Amino acid sequence: MIISHEMDQLIKDQEGWTRRMFEEGIRIKKLYGLDAVYDFSLGNPDTEPPETLRKALIDMLSSPEIGTHRYMSNNGYEDVRQDIADYLREVHGVPFTAGHIFMTVGCAGGLNVILKSMLNPGDEVIVPTPFFWEFKNYINNFGGVTRFVETKEDFQLDIGNIEAAITKQTKAILINSPNNPTGAVYNEESLRQLAGLLNTKREQGQEIYIITDDAYKKLVYDNIKLPNVFKMYDLVLSVTSHSKDLALAGERIGYVAISPNIKDLDLLVSAMTISIRVLGFVNAPALFQRVAGKFQRTSVSIADYEKKRDALYAILMEAGLECVKPQGAFYMFPKSPIPDELEFVRTLQQEERIMVVPGRGFGRAGYFRIAYCLPMEKILGAREGFLRIGDRYYRGGK
Amino acid sequence: MKNSSWIRAMFEEGEKLKKKHGVENIFDFSLGNPITEPPEILKEELIRVASSHAQGMHRYMTNSGYDDVREEIAHYLVETTGLPYSKDHIVMTVGAAGGLNVVFKSILDPGDEVIVPCPFFVEFMFYISNHGGAMKLVDTKDDFHLDIDKIKAAITKKTKAILINSPHNPTGVVYNEEELRELAALLRERSQKGQRIYIIADEAYRKIIYNGTRLPNLANLYEDTVTVTCHSKDLGLAGERIGYIAMSPHIKNVRSLIDATIFANRILGFINAPAIMQRVVAKFQRNSVDIMDYQKKRDAIYNVLVESGFEVVKPQGAFYIFPKSPIPDDVQFVKTMLQHHILTVPGVGFGKPGYFRLAYCVNMDVIEKSRPYFKEVGELLRNGREQ
Numbered sequence: 146m147i148i149s150h151e152m153d154q155l156i157k158d159q160e161g162w163t164r165r166m167f168e169e170g171i172r173i174k175k176l177y178g179l180d181a182v183y184d185f186s187l188g189n190p191d192t193e194p195p196e197t198l199r200k201a202l203i204d205m206l207s208s209p210e211i212g213t214h215r216y217m218s219n220n221g222y223e224d225v226r227q228d229i230a231d232y233l234r235e236v237h238g239v240p241f242t243a244g245h246i247f248m249t250v251g252c253a254g255g256l257n258v259i260l261k262s263m264l265n266p267g268d269e270v271i272v273p274t275p276f277f278w279e280f281k282n283y284i285n286n287f288g289g290v291t292r293f294v295e296t297k298e299d300f301q302l303d304i305g306n307i308e309a310a311i312t313k314q315t316k317a318i319l320i321n322s323p324n325n326p327t328g329a330v331y332n333e334e335s336l337r338q339l340a341g342l343l344n345t346k347r348e349q350g351q352e353i354y355i356i357t358d359d360a361y362k363k364l365v366y367d368n369i370k371l372p373n374v375f376k377m378y379d380l381v382l383s384v385t386s387h388s389k390d391l392a393l394a395g396e397r398i399g400y401v402a403i404s405p406n407i408k409d410l411d412l413l414v415s416a417m418t419i420s421i422r423v424l425g426f427v428n429a430p431a432l433f434q435r436v437a438g439k440f441q442r443t444s445v446s447i448a449d450y451e452k453k454r455d456a457l458y459a460i461l462m463e464a465g466l467e468c469v470k471p472q473g474a475f476y477m478f479p480k481s482p483i484p485d486e487l488e489f490v491r492t493l494q495q496e497e498r499i500m501v502v503p504g505r506g507f508g509r510a511g512y513f514r515i516a517y518c519l520p521m522e523k524i525l526g527a528r529e530g531f532l533r534i535g536d537r538y539y540r541g542g543k
Numbered sequence: 544m545k546n547s548s549w550i551r552a553m554f555e556e557g558e559k560l561k562k563k564h565g566v567e568n569i570f571d572f573s574l575g576n577p578i579t580e581p582p583e584i585l586k587e588e589l590i591r592v593a594s595s596h597a598q599g600m601h602r603y604m605t606n607s608g609y610d611d612v613r614e615e616i617a618h619y620l621v622e623t624t625g626l627p628y629s630k631d632h633i634v635m636t637v638g639a640a641g642g643l644n645v646v647f648k649s650i651l652d653p654g655d656e657v658i659v660p661c662p663f664f665v666e667f668m669f670y671i672s673n674h675g676g677a678m679k680l681v682d683t684k685d686d687f688h689l690d691i692d693k694i695k696a697a698i699t700k701k702t703k704a705i706l707i708n709s710p711h712n713p714t715g716v717v718y719n720e721e722e723l724r725e726l727a728a729l730l731r732e733r734s735q736k737g738q739r740i741y742i743i744a745d746e747a748y749r750k751i752i753y754n755g756t757r758l759p760n761l762a763n764l765y766e767d768t769v770t771v772t773c774h775s776k777d778l779g780l781a782g783e784r785i786g787y788i789a790m791s792p793h794i795k796n797v798r799s800l801i802d803a804t805i806f807a808n809r810i811l812g813f814i815n816a817p818a819i820m821q822r823v824v825a826k827f828q829r830n831s832v833d834i835m836d837y838q839k840k841r842d843a844i845y846n847v848l849v850e851s852g853f854e855v856v857k858p859q860g861a862f863y864i865f866p867k868s869p870i871p872d873d874v875q876f877v878k879t880m881l882q883h884h885i886l887t888v889p890g891v892g893f894g895k896p897g898y899f900r901l902a903y904c905v906n907m908d909v910i911e912k913s914r915p916y917f918k919e920v921g922e923l924l925r926n927g928r929e930q
Contacts, residue, residue, distance in 0.1 A: 147650075147739070147794070147795070147796050147797075147799050147800050148649050148650055148799055148800055148803040149648075149649065149650055149651050149652040149655070149674075149803075150652050151652055151653075151675075152648065152649055152650075152803045152806065152807065153799075153803075155806065155810070156802060156803065156806055189602055189603040190602070191598075191599075191602075193598060193599075193601075194601055199593070199594075202593045203590060203593050203594050206586070206589050206590045206593055207590055209586060211580065212578070212580075213782075214580075214581055214779060214780050214781065214782050214783050215576055215577070215578070215779075215781050215782050216576045216775075216781045216782050217782055250637055250784070250812065250813060251812070251814060253809075253812035253813075253814050254812040254813065254814075255812075256812060257811060257812035258812075261673075279809070279810060282810035283810065283812065286648075286810065286811065388603075392601060392602070393601050394601065394602050394603045395600075395601050395602050395603050395604055395815060395817070395818030395819075396601050396817050396818050396819060397637070397784075397813070397814060397815070397816075397817050397818075422640075422666065422669075423666060423669035423670065423673060424644055424673065424811065424812075425637065425638065425640035425641040425642070425643060425644035425645075425670065425811075425813075426637055426640075426641065426784070426812075426813070427637075427638060427640050427641075427784060428782060428784065429784075430782070430783050430784050430817040430820070431782030431783050432782075432783060432819070432820075433817070433819075
C-alpha cells in the first residue's frame with residue numbers, strides 16, 4: 146500500500162460520515178448558493194484580528210531589525226517569553242518567569258510537544274467526554290492511550306468517574322475549558338475536587354499532570370472568571386494559542402506555560418526543546434511570536450461573541466431544543482430530538498440548509514455541535530429553519 | 544535526550560568562550576543558522592500583505608494551504624521539471640522538518656526501514672523513529688557520493704524509502720545525474736517485483752548550488768518521488784517555518800498519499816503552514832538570496848582549510864564543508880580547535896567520526912579573521928606529527 150496501514154486506519158476512522166457530510170455540504174452550497182446555507186460546522190472564526198494588531202504588525206515590518214526572520218532558540222524569543230510571563234504572573238498570581246514559557250506552533254503544536262515529551266508507550270491520558278476528537282490522535286501519535294471519562298449531564302467534570310478511570314499507567318488528564326464542543330467552563334469546585342484527588346494520588350507516589358488546553362480562555366461570558374488551576378495544583382501545564390482571542394488561527398502561534406511549582410523544570414524544558422525540534426516544528430513562527438508578546442492583554446470583542454451566544458441560545462429555546470447554556474468558547478451542544486443524531490443532522494442539512502456536526506464526532510452520540518463563530522445575520526437567518534425543525538420534532542406529533 | 548546532549552555541551556562550551564574572549568574573537572562555525580536577510584523585495588511584499596484590508600488573511604485555510612499559493616508553486620515546478628504538477632500535488636508545511644515528519648507519518652508502519660546515506664543530518668534519525676520507522680545508514684564513497692552497491696545491499700523487504708539530501712548537510716556534496724539514475728534503476732527493479740520504495744528528496748538547499756552546477760531533478764528520474772523543501776535558506780526565512788511537500792504526478796494512486804499527508808499535517812499539530820508566509824513565498828519561487836555571496840564564502844573557507852593543510856572535498860552546494868580530522872578522534876580535535884577559538888561540530892554528530900563540519904553561513908570577515916587560527920591548528924598538528 147502506498148500509505149502506512151496505521152494512517153489508512155486513522156483516515157478510515159474519521160471518514161465515513163464526515164466525508165459524506167462534507168460532500169453533501171458542498172453539494173447543498175452549490176445547489177442553493179452560499180447565502181442560503183447556514184454553515185455552523187466549522188470552528189474557524191470569521192473575526193478579524195484587532196486593528197491595533199494589524200498596525201503593530203505593519204510597524205514591525207516597516208522598521209525591520211536585522212535577523213528578524215532567522216532561527217532563534219527552540220523555545221522562542223526571550224523577550225517575548227518575558228512579556229508573556231509578566232502577563233501570566235499578573236493573571237494567576239504565581240511566579241512565572243521567561244523560563245516557564247515555551248512558544249509553540251499553536252495549541253495543537255503545543256499539545257504534541259508536551260505529549261511527545263511526557264508519554265511512554267502505554268501511558269494513559271484521561272480525557273473528559275464529549276471531547277475534541279484530535280486529542281485522541283495527538284495522544285496516539287506517541288503511543289499513549291486515551292481513557293475517556295463521561296462528564297455529568299451539564300458537561301461538568303464527574304470526579305467519581307475520573308477517580309475510577311485512574312490506573313497505574315495514568316500520566317495526565319487533559320482538560321479543555323472553555324470546552325469544545327460543549328462551551329462548558331469547568332467550575333471552581335469541580336477543579337478543586339480534581340486537584341484534591343490528584344494530590345491524594347501524589348501522596349501515594351503517583352504524579353499525574355493536569356494539561357489544560359486553554360485555547361478559548363478569553364472567551365468566557367456572564368462575567369465569570371476562569372478558575373485558576375495553577376493555584377490549586379502543582380503539576381499543571383497550560384497550553385494556549387492566539388487562534389481565537391486574537392483571531393490568528395492561520396498563523397499558528399501559541400505557547401505552553403509550565404507551572405513554577407513543577408520542580409523538574411530544566412528537565413522538562415530540555416525534553417520539550419528536543420520534541421519541538423524533532424517533530425519538525427523547530428520553533429514557533431518568528432514574526433507572530435513578536436506580535437503575541439505585545440498583545441497578551443488584548444483580544445477580539447468578547448461582547449460580540451456573547452451576543453451571538455445569547456441570540457443562538459434564544460433561538461434554540463424557542464425551537465424547543467434541549468441545550469446546556471454555554472459559558473464560554475463559541476460552541477453549543479444541544480441534544481438531538483431523536484436518538485440517532487446522524488439522521489437528525491442530515492435532515493437539518495437537507496431540509497433547512499443548516500450545517501452542524503453530529504455528536505459522535507466528539508464521542509457523544511445523541512447530540513450535535515453548533516459553532517456560532519459566524520456573522521450575527523447568519524445566526525438570525527437560521528432562526529426560521531431551527532423553528533421549523535423544532536415544530537417538526539417536538540410539536541408536530543402533538 | 545541523551546543522543547543530542549553532547550551537541551549541547553559543545554554549544555555551552557562555545558558560550559563560555561564567547562564570554563571569556565568576546566564574541567568577536569570566537570569563530571563560530573557550529574550552527575546552520577544563516578545570517579542572510581530575505582531579499583529586499585520580499586520584505587516589501589510582506590508589508591504589502593500585512594497592510595491588506597482583505598478579510599480573512601489570518602484565518603484557518605484548508606490544511607494543505609491556500610489554493611492560489613499551491614497553484615503558483617505548481618506552475619513553478621511545471622516550468623522547472625516539465626512534469627504535470629497541479630496544486631493538488633502540493634502541501635504547504637511548517638518548513639522542511641515539518642514536511643519530512645508529515646511524509647514519514649504518512650508512509651511508515653512500525654518496523655519499516657528508511658535508508659539514509661551517511662554522513663547524515665542527525666535529525667533524520669528522529670524524524671524516522673518518531674513514526675516507528677527504523678533508519679538504515681549506508682556509507683557513501685570517499686568523495687561522499689552515493690555508493691549504489693551498498694544501497695543495494697541495504698535494501699530489505701521492509702525498505703519503504705530512501706532519503707536523499709542534496710545539496711547535502713554536512714558535506715555540501717551535490718549528487719550527480721548519473722548516480723541518481725543508477726539509484727532510480729535499482730529501485731525500479733524492486734518496484735517491478737512489487738516493492739515500492741519512495742525517494743524522499745530533502746531539497747532544503749536546492750538553490751544554494753555553485754559554479755553553474757544543475758541540481759538533477761529526482762522526480763524526472765524516478766516516479767515514486769516526494770520532494771520536501773523550505774525557504775529557510777533560499778529566502779532567509781528560517782524562523783518563519785515555511786516550506787512544502789511536492790508529490791510527483793507520476794506516483795500511482797497519488798491521491799491517497801496526498802490525503803494522508805494532509806491528514807498527518809493536521810494530527811501532528813501543524814494544522815497548516817503559517818498563513819502570511821504562504822502568501823509571500825508563493826510569489827518568490829524564482830528568487831533567492833545572493834548565491835554568489837555564498838560561493839565566495841565557500842571559496843574563502845575552502846582556501847583557508849587547504850592552506851592550513853586540511854584534507855577536504857570541495858563542496859558544490861549548501862553552506863557546509865566537511866574536512867577530515869587530522870587525528871582519528873574528531874571530538875578531541877574539535878576540542879583542540881576550541882582552544883584556538885574555532886567552533887565546529889565533530890563528525891560523530893553526523894554519523895561519521897574522523898571528520899568535522901563547518902557551517903560557513905557567517906560574515907565573510909569571520910572567515911577571513913579565522914585564517915591565522917586555522918593555520919595555528921594546522922601548524923600544531925604538523926609539528927605533532929613530526930615529533
